[in-house]
Amino acid sequence: MRRIIPYRLAVLAAAMAVLLTACGVKSTEVTTSSDEKIITYWNIGTEGADKEVFQYAVDEYNKNTESGYTVESISEQNDNYKEKLIVAMSSGECPDMYTSWSGGPMIEYIEAGFAQPLDELYEKYGLKEKYMDAALAQATYDGKLYAVPVYNVSLAGIFYNKEIFERYNLEVPSTVSELEAVCDRLLEEGIIPFALANAPKWTGSMYYQCLATRYGGLEPFRKAAMGEGSFEDECFRYAGEKIQEWAAKGYFPEGTNSLSEDDGQAKQLMYQEEAGMLLGGSWYIGTFASDSPEFYEKVGWFSFPAVEDSDADPSIQIGTIGDQFISFNCEGEKLEEAFRCATYYTTDGAKELMVDVGKIPPTTDASELITDGLTRQILEAAAGASSVQLWYDQYLPSSVAQIHLTTCQKLFDFTITPEEASRQFEQSMENYLAGQ
Structure with missing residues (x-):
């Protein structure tokens, strides 16, 4: 590569x-x-x-x-x-x-x-x-x-409150459509579907990466990063469109782009049961467990669901080993x-x-050391993955990564269109490859 x-x-x-x-x-x-x-x-x-x-x-x-x-x-x-x-x-x-x-x-x-x-x-x-x-x-x-x-096998995945799911007879979704049905039901009950503090930008980028990968697999990103494809590919537009569709429906907290991840504003929404799910890295296991062992007992986890009618491999994970x-x-x-x-x-x-x-x-020897069920579930997802895509903002050149993060954040407050975001993303890659 x-x-x-x-x-x-x-x-x-x-x-x-x-x-x-x-x-x-x-x-x-x-x-x-x-x-x-x-x-x-x-x-x-x-x-x-x-x-x-x-x-x-x-x-x-x-x-x-x-x-x-x-x-x-x-x-x-x-x-x-x-x-x-x-x-x-x-x-x-x-x-x-x-x-x-x-x-x-x-x-x-x-x-x-x-x-x-x-x-x-x-x-x-x-x-x-x-x-x-x-x-x-x-x-x-x-x-x-x-x-x-x-340390840490860090994968992107969705943490959820099992008690809330049980209370409203919700099942773990296997497709994006099923995930949206869960979100709509949570909204009906006055619960924010996703806890998201997007001031640092990379937190919201997880949604973009997961959606693009589930829609198009790995090849569109790899080709675009090598200058052999484009970040205007359909999978990236799909990711941007879904983010804005979800934001318009209220799937994210009000003012999400001003909420601080480092100050714990996303996890607090989970602790207070104002939000039912959180898309985050598996480092959140340690955060939840150390902050509140009682709350940790309520936490479940699942891989980001598959996109219907897509032939992309749903075993692909995003993160780092x-x-x-x-x-x-x-x-x-x-x-x-x-x-x-x-x-x-x-x-x-x-x-x-x-x-x-x-x-x-x-x-x-990691599998021999872990007895915690949630942690083993994530390790099994990593072991069963056909590939692990490194986070976009780590894989990409810094100048391109910053454009990606900035345009992605703007998707959440509608200050850019998905088409404009994809175009700026691609233009930054072209400029980098041209040495500009």
Whole structure:
């Protein structure tokens, strides 16, 4: 499969090359933190289950190392993290270790010289055989491993309140038409069908991705991303039309584009039973379980339903096998010590913690560790998938991804038509491929 190198960080890399050259440092050299015995580690583990898991390896490494190195964890909320990382790179202050979502951003960082190949360290520490093949594939670029998967098999799916479904005699839908019937019934009862906080844009993009994939399968997206097809394909127009049809019917909360995901405004609608369903990543298992074990007992899950009369494979899933991936911006002894810290995510203690907080380790023994029924259901969906499509905003070049996210968000408040959204999406891809 052809890889597309995002244009934004290519420009950034050129700017950094000028900066480093002006300072008398070759652009190919690795910039590290000033304190040689401090390993800086940036991640998104700010609270709850995420914080517990990310901090685990740091604490274990610092407790057991005799190298003299200390890992310092610095966390940032999801929506601010990517920009902060790019700003740090542009100023030559990239941390020694940092997490990313794989796909396009990771490739940008590699191409800009802020990630190192890890194949020899994988071999030395016997790490390769511990991870699922799909996780290693998402950590690989140009035939080399550049990252270590941290945790979680993250798939897009629909969480629902089982008690509400039982109260109104609703069944889990297998088609989009059946899903719409569920939504219409919930509206009749004064319940918002979908809890959605779409201020960060990527939350609403899940609907677009699921609808397009269920309508057209994988090929339209892959061809459009390679410049061999178009984002004006029928499946993308269908996705935009459905979003606006659902928004017009009231399937989403009022003012959804101003609601904050990071502030928990979507999950609160579920907790208060103002909403019956939530389309989200499987990381929500840990969120629900840690926030309210009582509410978690009410939660069910199903894959996004199939589109009637479509021959697209309904087993296809959207998400990541590994979720967060650690890359390394250091070398020599410091690189090996930073890598050693990352290996603690594959220990029994780390995997048990992941499972306890509702995460799915991307390791080969994951199915042996999980007893929770909801988590096993998601793992089985991942295992049974013919393919797992990486999130669009991770797969695509950054400049194109931003256009996709912006136009997708506008679909929800009708400030753009589905045709205009598809055209702008396609034009951004054409501009990128043309180097504009």
